[in-house]
Amino acid sequence: MKNATLRLFLILLLTVCISLPTLAQPRVYGTIIDGADQQPLPSATVALRRTVDSTLVAGAISNADGAFAIEEVPNGDYFLTAGFIGYQSHITDIQLIAEDEFQTGPLILQQQSIEVGEALIVAERQRGKSNGQATTWFVNNRMEAASNSGLDLLQHIPGVQVDILQNLSIQGSQRITVKVNGIVRDVAYLRQLNAGRIARIEVDMNPGSGQDADADGVLNILLKAPEVGVGGHVYAELPLSSNEHYLFPNYSLNAGFRKWQFYTSYDAEISGFDIVERSRHTLPGADGSIRVSSRQSVRQDYQSHRFHYGMDFAPNLRHQFSFYAYHNPFSNEHNGLVVQESQTAGQAPIQWQGSKTDEDRNSRSFYSLYYKHAFKGGGDLSLDASYYQLRGDNSTRYDYVQPSDVPSVLVAVKPLQQTLNFKTDYQLVLLEKWTLKSGISGERKEMEDRLSDTFNNREQVLSGYAQIGGEAGVFQVSGGLRGEHWSTRVAGRAGSADFQLFPHASLQWRVNSRHRTALAFRRSLQRPNIYQLNPYVTTLDHYSTMAGNAALRPVLRSQLQIDHNFTFASNHVGFQLFYGQSKNVISPVAIINQGIMGSQYQNAGHLRQWGFQVTGGLNLFKRISLSPYFKVFHNQNSGHELANGYRVPGQSGWGYDASLSAIVDLTKSTVAALVVQHKSPVTTFQNKYFSDALYFVSIDQTLGRHWKVGLKSALPLAGAFVYRGHEIKGADFYSSSGGTIYTSAIPLWVHVRFQLGRGGRVGRVDGVERVDRGGKGF
Numbered sequence: 031m032k033n034a035t036l037r038l039f040l041i042l043l044l045t046v047c048i049s050l051p052t053l054a055q056p057r058v059y060g061t062i063i064d065g066a067d068q069q070p071l072p073s074a075t076v077a078l079r080r081t082v083d084s085t086l087v088a089g090a091i092s093n094a095d096g097a098f099a100i101e102e103v104p105n106g107d108y109f110l111t112a113g114f115i116g117y118q119s120h121i122t123d124i125q126l127i128a129e130d131e132f133q134t135g136p137l138i139l140q141q142q143s144i145e146v147g148e149a150l151i152v153a154e155r156q157r158g159k160s161n162g163q164a165t166t167w168f169v170n171n172r173m174e175a176a177s178n179s180g181l182d183l184l185q186h187i188p189g190v191q192v193d194i195l196q197n198l199s200i201q202g203s204q205r206i207t208v209k210v211n212g213i214v215r216d217v218a219y220l221r222q223l224n225a226g227r228i229a230r231i232e233v234d235m236n237p238g239s240g241q242d243a244d245a246d247g248v249l250n251i252l253l254k255a256p257e258v259g260v261g262g263h264v265y266a267e268l269p270l271s272s273n274e275h276y277l278f279p280n281y282s283l284n285a286g287f288r289k290w291q292f293y294t295s296y297d298a299e300i301s302g303f304d305i306v307e308r309s310r311h312t313l314p315g316a317d318g319s320i321r322v323s324s325r326q327s328v329r330q331d332y333q334s335h336r337f338h339y340g341m342d343f344a345p346n347l348r349h350q351f352s353f354y355a356y357h358n359p360f361s362n363e364h365n366g367l368v369v370q371e372s373q374t375a376g377q378a379p380i381q382w383q384g385s386k387t388d389e390d391r392n393s394r395s396f397y398s399l400y401y402k403h404a405f406k407g408g409g410d411l412s413l414d415a416s417y418y419q420l421r422g423d424n425s426t427r428y429d430y431v432q433p434s435d436v437p438s439v440l441v442a443v444k445p446l447q448q449t450l451n452f453k454t455d456y457q458l459v460l461l462e463k464w465t466l467k468s469g470i471s472g473e474r475k476e477m478e479d480r481l482s483d484t485f486n487n488r489e490q491v492l493s494g495y496a497q498i499g500g501e502a503g504v505f506q507v508s509g510g511l512r513g514e515h516w517s518t519r520v521a522g523r524a525g526s527a528d529f530q531l532f533p534h535a536s537l538q539w540r541v542n543s544r545h546r547t548a549l550a551f552r553r554s555l556q557r558p559n560i561y562q563l564n565p566y567v568t569t570l571d572h573y574s575t576m577a578g579n580a581a582l583r584p585v586l587r588s589q590l591q592i593d594h595n596f597t598f599a600s601n602h603v604g605f606q607l608f609y610g611q612s613k614n615v616i617s618p619v620a621i622i623n624q625g626i627m628g629s630q631y632q633n634a635g636h637l638r639q640w641g642f643q644v645t646g647g648l649n650l651f652k653r654i655s656l657s658p659y660f661k662v663f664h665n666q667n668s669g670h671e672l673a674n675g676y677r678v679p680g681q682s683g684w685g686y687d688a689s690l691s692a693i694v695d696l697t698k699s700t701v702a703a704l705v706v707q708h709k710s711p712v713t714t715f716q717n718k719y720f721s722d723a724l725y726f727v728s729i730d731q732t733l734g735r736h737w738k739v740g741l742k743s744a745l746p747l748a749g750a751f752v753y754r755g756h757e758i759k760g761a762d763f764y765s766s767s768g769g770t771i772y773t774s775a776i777p778l779w780v781h782v783r784f785q786l787g788r789g790g791r792v793g794r795v796d797g798v799e800r801v802d803r804g805g806k807g808f
Contacts, residue, residue, distance in 0.1 A: 062139060063139070065141070067254035073114070107125050116141060157602045161546070167233065167647060168230050169230060172701060173225075178783055179223060184198065184231070184249075186705075188657045193707070193724060200235060203235075207245040209251065218297065222282055222295040223282075227254055233248075240469060244556060261786045263783060270780060273304065274773050279300075283295070291343075295337075302332070304772045307325070308325055308768055314762045320373070323370070324368070325368070328366030331364075334361075383430065385429050387426070395417075401413045414452070421446050422444060424442065426440075443481060443564065444479060445564070452472050463500045464498070467495075467510070486521035490517050495512040495513070506537075514555075515527070533552075535551050546595050554587045558631070575627075575629065587611065591606055593606045601647060601648045601649060612639075635715065644661075656690070658690050659688065660687075660688045663684070664683070664685075668680040679715070685710040687710070689707040702730075705725060707723065726742065737783070740781050
């Protein structure tokens with residue numbers, strides 16, 4: 031039955047591919063390009079008029095690739111006008127003879143500006159556009175002025191959140207594939223990226239079959255065209271308080287010589303805060319309940335230094351070669367005093383006092399090669415290969431001075447992870463509005479603890495996909511299938527293997543030029559990480575431990591969503607309803623064994639989630655930009671047999687996730703910004719996680735073309751911030767823990783930025799679609 035269905039599908043697909051070209055009619059077609067960054071400009075308006083009397087003959091709107099087509103145009107003389115809000119119109123003369131087709135070629139639109147005295151006013155740019163699947167957010171001058179790095183800029187994109195240590199999440203998920211011009215990068219790459227180089231940002235939280243099944247979404251940063259000559263920037267920060275430091279200095283240097291682009295950059299994360307870690311346990315004992323409390327007063331010292339380098343080579347408009355690498359030593363140490371106390375009902379308390387000393391040394395390295403070829407008739411082929419290594423040497427030592435006869439405790443791991451990836455993607459143009467995508471990829475991952483013979487994990491993933499998409503009138507259709515085979519080998523255990531299919535489908539309806547509705551379904555997975563897999567037992571205190579589980583299976587997820595997006599004036603608003611299911615959810619499960627609370631990661635059960643969310647990009651009174659995001663959801667989880675055997679209850683409840691960015695023009699060269707983020711507590715089986723609201727305030731002053739200075743404050747007037755809270759509720763025990771940062775009343779940092787000179791712009795490789803859409807401490 032399955033073979034017959036597959037044969038029928040292939041026959042239908044072949045029939046469509048053969049018959050579609052025969053439907054082609056004489057037409058006028060072309061592509062709209064943004065002159066600022068040489069990227070396709072979606073949702074631009076195109077009007078075809080007769081030369082003799084300017085009568086409107088037909089119109090069109092460019093699609094997500096900037097392409098447009100006007101069908102069945104009679105012979106004659108015409109002129110075509112292409113326009114977009116905030117851009118100068120482009121007019122092209124057209125003459126059709128004997129039913130010829132006319133290709134306009136790229137129509138480049140430039141941003142419209144008005145000179146008023148000595149001030150240059152750029153028209154208010156459209157905040158966002160949606161093609162029904164991905165949303166493109168345009169970077170306006172106000173957003174650029176309030177940002178220094180690419181990661182700063184992302185805080186002003188609706189639904190994108192960057193926490194106090196600049197970890198990235200989108201709509202509540204950290205499993206995001208980050209791309210720059212369609213090439214996979216990581217979050218740290220954005221820290222050294224000059225915000226002024228970014229033209230637009232695509233957010234796709236329902237990526238197609240071409241994306242890894244282990245990713246919830248794709249964030250694609252589209253840069254302005256590269257430059258000829260030498261350029262770059264230097265960015266420095268200085269704390270105005272001795273109580274805390276929170277610094278992210280960086281620099282970049284790039285040199286462009288027609289076909290070649292060379293670049294190097296550096297970014298650092300340096301933070302130091304006073305932190306208090308507290309934990310409380312109520313445990314059953316032979317002589318009655320035991321109450322345990324622990325307090326660690328430590329100073330955090332986090333340092334990361336990442337060195338980037340690479341080059342791009344484009345011998346012509348059809349070939350592009352890229353090389354990129356980084357090396358990143360980093361450490362995260364918490365050193366200070368520890369006080370622990372336990373008391374059994376009806377007995378005197380027992381107290382331990384001592385010191386905690388961390389030694390934490392880690393390094394990450396990454397190397398990537400990328401090639402892309404654009405074919406003459408349309409379509410492209412890309413190849414990507416990369417290697418990643420993580421090496422750590424982590425230990426924590428507890429030395430007790432009271433009572434003096436308690437031996438020291440040493441907890442140590444030496445993780446090593448190596449990952450090799452390759453990927454190839456091919457895109458074929460079936461018609462002007464239909465494309466076929468396919469590709470294969472592979473990943474080999476090796477994970478081990480160099481201090482333990484019991485953890486040596488080998489994982490291999492092979493995948494392939496095919497996806498077809500196109501437009502039919504007011505509808506845009508996309509469908510695909512991805513297959514992934516993965517196998518694992520663990521030291522001392524039998525290996526395992528599995529194969530899963532991950533379908534994806536979406537249907538978009540363009541109601542009119544301002545409204546678009548979409549229905550989408552996707553199946554994905556979540557693989558466990560190296561710390562969840564490592565079975566080494568870590569001692570948290572005298573009464574609690576934590577361990578990984580080498581037998582964990584991936585989480586299988588399915589999601590159905592309905593989106594409606596609309597624009598008005600220069601604003602964009604999106605609504606979404608969603609329903610999702612997750613099987614084999616990974617969660618810590620705690621049990622009491624000989625008076626010790628031991629937690630281990632398990633495939634605890636299933637999770638259902640449904641809710642709605644709202645995102646918006648708004649421009650108000652020509653001085654204010656707002657980016658609100660609000661998500662409300664209901665979680666319901668039920669346990670497996672193992673969880674039920676440990677009396678782990680199912681949980682259900684409502685939650686929310688919200689953020690707001692506001693930017694205000696105080697003068698023509700001064701902007702102020704506010705970013706607020708907050709999540710409600712989330713309960714999964716035994717565990718409840720929570721944190722305080724996080725907010726940043728900043729003000730920036732631009733001085734000429736090259737200098738910018740500003741002030742930034744995190745959590746002003748708060749004094750304390752719970753960055754990590756955790757509760758565990760068992761059938762006969764309870765545990766809570768949390769980490770609190772203590773800060774000055776108004777922690778302030780001064781930042782200074784110097785921008786090197788810019789040269790002229792050069793072109794880039796074009797295909798049919800330029801980009802592929804698709805705890806210790808805090």
